[in-house]
């Protein structure tokens with residue numbers, strides 16, 4: 001669909017928000033699925049990230065692209081959510097300490113909620129203590145951590161070690177994701193699962209909570 005390609009291009013070119021919102025509306029009107037919009041936005045952000053890494057884009061472009069992406073996610077969230085499904089299980093999620101990226105985490109949340117899970121969002125820059133107290137207070141089935149910056153992913157290990165220290169490790173499944181982490185890293189730090197995408201997150205939580 002041409003609107004999806006236009007959307008990716010508009011994110012890369014940091015086009016004005018109003019024009020991008022029009023493209024998203026057109027795409028939805030023409031039957032685009034919310035996940036296709038998410039994919040088109042993600043492709044654009046990936047390219048912006050590459051250009052930043054190569055020194056062709058600066059923090060300003062990262063900021064514009066990130067803020068536009070957040071606005072688009074807010075636009076499509078109501079389409080993603082379906083309230084008819086009964087609550088299936090509880091997930092606590094946050095982006096680890098030192099990391100302020102929230103777009104991917106919020107997509108994971110929207111997908112989990114639309115699949116019927118109760119999600120407690122701790123936000124970004126979440127400390128080990130905050131993750132731990134949320135696990136103690138809310139007793140979730142799954143603790144999910146997101147990390148995009150390579151320099152902060154060791155925070156995930158700290159959380160898992162603290163769960164072990166407090167005798168809580170067997171009470172909760174731990175899932176990690178975000179572009180700074182990998183399947184190998186998840187194994188190394190003793191997480192129960194790793195997901196590349198928000199769809200993986202839903203698949204893992206369903207498997208753990210419902211045995212599916």
Ligand code: B12
Pocket residue numbers: 042045046047048049050052053059062063064065066067069070098099100101102103104105107108144145146147148149150151175176177178179180194195196197198199200201
């Ligand atoms: C937008 C953006 C920003 C925005 C963030 C806005 C926001 N509200 O989030 C702003 C401008 C604030 C920003 C700041 C910085 N950023 Co930045 N940013 C990006 C960018 C371009 C896109 C990130 C994004 O939203 N992607 C789209 C989402 C949908 O993808 P995602 O987060 O990966 O999530 C998906 C999956 O990973 C997965 N997932 C995510 N979380 C979880 C969790 C679980 C449990 C599971 C299962 C799955 C899962 O599901 C999601 C959907 O499928 C990336 C480049 C990139 N390609 O990722 C750089 C990038 C992440 N940023 C980078 C950097 C360096 C920075 C800064 C340090 C820049 C600076 N000099 O200040 C700061 C750090 C600030 C901080 N302390 O956090 C680097 C990181 C490099 C590294 N190896 O560590 C990147 C990779 C750019 C680059 N190529 O250099 N950034």
